[in-house]
Structures are given as C-alpha cells and as structure tokens.
Amino acid sequence: MELSSHTETPSETSPDSGALSGTDERQAVRLWLRLLGCTHRLEQALGQRLRRGFGTSLARFDYLAQLQHYPDGLRMKTLSRRLMVTGGNITGLTDQLLADGFVTREVDAKDRRSHIVRITPLGLATFECMAVAHRQWVGSLLAGVPEGDRRLLHHLLGGLAQSLDNLPAE
Amino acid sequence: MELSSHTETPSETSPDSGALSGTDERQAVRLWLRLLGCTHRLEQALGQRLRRGFGTSLARFDYLAQLQHYPDGLRMKTLSRRLMVTGGNITGLTDQLLADGFVTREVDAKDRRSHIVRITPLGLATFECMAVAHRQWVGSLLAGVPEGDRRLLHHLLGGLAQSLDNLPAE
DNA sequence: TATTGTTATACTCTATAACTATA
DNA sequence: TATAGTTATAGAGTATAACAATA
Numbered sequence: 001m002e003l004s005s006h007t008e009t010p011s012e013t014s015p016d017s018g019a020l021s022g023t024d025e026r027q028a029v030r031l032w033l034r035l036l037g038c039t040h041r042l043e044q045a046l047g048q049r050l051r052r053g054f055g056t057s058l059a060r061f062d063y064l065a066q067l068q069h070y071p072d073g074l075r076m077k078t079l080s081r082r083l084m085v086t087g088g089n090i091t092g093l094t095d096q097l098l099a100d101g102f103v104t105r106e107v108d109a110k111d112r113r114s115h116i117v118r119i120t121p122l123g124l125a126t127f128e129c130m131a132v133a134h135r136q137w138v139g140s141l142l143a144g145v146p147e148g149d150r151r152l153l154h155h156l157l158g159g160l161a162q163s164l165d166n167l168p169a170e
Numbered sequence: 171m172e173l174s175s176h177t178e179t180p181s182e183t184s185p186d187s188g189a190l191s192g193t194d195e196r197q198a199v200r201l202w203l204r205l206l207g208c209t210h211r212l213e214q215a216l217g218q219r220l221r222r223g224f225g226t227s228l229a230r231f232d233y234l235a236q237l238q239h240y241p242d243g244l245r246m247k248t249l250s251r252r253l254m255v256t257g258g259n260i261t262g263l264t265d266q267l268l269a270d271g272f273v274t275r276e277v278d279a280k281d282r283r284s285h286i287v288r289i290t291p292l293g294l295a296t297f298e299c300m301a302v303a304h305r306q307w308v309g310s311l312l313a314g315v316p317e318g319d320r321r322l323l324h325h326l327l328g329g330l331a332q333s334l335d336n337l338p339a340e
Numbered sequence: 341t342a343t344t345g346t347t348a349t350a351c352t353c354t355a356t357a358a359c360t361a362t363a
Numbered sequence: 364t365a366t367a368g369t370t371a372t373a374g375a376g377t378a379t380a381a382c383a384a385t386a
Binding site for chain 1: 351352353354355356357361362363
C-alpha cells in the first residue's frame, strides 16, 4: 500500500524490543490522544450519571461488577489486581461498600492473612439495578457508532490489551 | 450473517434517538469495558513515567500540549473547554505552571474579564523535552499493535469521537 | 443579567510507606 | 523473609457554590 513510505522493517530497528520509527511514534501518539479523549468523555458522562442516579462512583460500580461474578467471594488481593489498584484503596472501597451493606468481609480460614469479600443479596440487587441503567447509558452513548465498527473496535482493542499484557514488565 | 439473530431494524425501535437492542447494548458494554481497560493501563504507565521522569502529571502535560500550539496564548475559558475540566481546576493548574515559570497569565485588553495564558520559552523547552520522552513511551507501549491496526483504530475512534460530538447534549 | 475567573470547600481516587499479623 | 491487609498521609483531579469584576 501507500502507507509504507517509511517502513523500514521493524526487525532492523529492533528485533523485538518494540521501538518504532519517528513517523510511527507520532502516529501512535495521535492514536493515544484519541483513545484518551474518547475514554475520558465517556467516563465523565457515565460517572456523572452514576453519581446523580445512584450516588455511587465508577470505582465502586467496577468493584461490585467484579464481585458479582463470584458468589464465593474474592480475596482483597485479587480485587486489587483485577481493578488495577493498590491495596490501600481496596481497603477504603471495601469499607464504604461494607457500610452500605453491599458486601461482607471475613477472614479466610485457609490463610488467615487473607480476607474474603462477598457481595450480599442487597448488594447484588442494587448492582443489578445500576447495571441495567449503566447498560442503557453505554448503549445510548455508543449508538452513533455502526454495529460493525463497534465490533471491529472491540476486536482491535482486544489486540491492544493483549499486547499490553506482553510488555517487558516495565 | 449470523450476527443478526436479534437485529430488529433500529428505525423500528427508535428512528434516530439512539436506542440499541438488548443484545447490542451488551456488546456496547463489552466494548466500553475494553476501551476503559486499555486506556487506564496506558494512562497509569504514562502518568507514572511522567511523574518519575519529570515530576509532573498528565493534566499539566496536556495543558502545556494545548498551549504549545498557540504562541499568542489561550483564554482560560478556552483551556477549560479543551481540557474538559471546570474553571476552578484551570485556575489551580495555571497557578502551578506559573510557579514553575512555564506560563504567563495576563488580562485580555479586549475583554478585561478574560485572562490570556501563554507558554514561556522555558515552558516550551521543558515541554518539548517531555514530549520527546512521551512520544517514545507511547511508541513503545503501542509497538505490539501492527501498524495497520493502529491506523484502523485511529480511524474508528475518530468516528466514535464524532458521534460523541453529536450526542443530544445530555 | 450573563460571563470570566477566583476562591474555598469537599469528595473521590490514587500512590506510598510504615505497620501488624500471619505464612 | 515474604505476603495480606490496614492505617495514615499526601496529592491529583474533580465538582460545586459564592464571589468580584467586567460585559
């Protein structure tokens, strides 16, 4: 194609270490800025609706969304990894949700350092209510993108996510 | 195709108001979660590097990135709109950058309510130094995605951004 | 009256580091 | 020694509302 005015083979520049040409770096930045812009706008819109509609936050919503898939509960350390957040924050979020009666926290019998957090029936019911609204909000926010494009985006972002998994672990 | 088990024509459900079928809503949520995950991971990686390498934040970096394109400066209100942040925050960010000597702030002669913020030579030099590093970081973080996929992503996200522009203004 | 920006306040999310208790 | 979680602290980002100056 006509794209390749600058396509020295990557293997020449760097076998596998992941350096791009200057041109490609600039293109990568443009992609990143667009990714960031879209995400921030959606995040603000959803965060605002979540706050106004349910008095909650995206972080708490995501927390419950994780927990909801595990009726037997999750260890806080696992949640920390899943939500990509350090341990101290999980303690704080857990305290809030505990106060709301949305989760329980108990010591793991097998490893008494660990605590298991479980979602309560009230938490589950509340989450499901929020999830319905959330689903409709997301649907209406993304309705302007054709179905095929959404599907393609999902696929391509899957590739990005995977390539982020395989990074040299900083 | 096999996708269409649930494809009532959108015009039936809603002519233009943007409601999706339940199936499409769920697919939209999956897309949104993937978008959010990728962005957060990149944002954390870049934010961390920016903090450790330059003692600054993404917000300040973005602020300078905007300003850098306008040697004649920008009004704070304009920055507020561009950075999608409320006015009070712009005041705070401006104060910080002012203290660093990276920007100047003066009253607009034509509208004395307004203030014009300009980037200083020091601010510009500093920004350009950070921008080089930033570009390389982004390049290496996205290097695992094939060039064609990056290009396609950029294109599709442009469509998303545009469709977000055309939303019913919440 | 409406707009620009400032100030003050508060809340959420986050990281870090020191700490306890278990392993 | 290493790990799980807590606590305390700090800082970034944000929203809101009251306010001053100007339009």
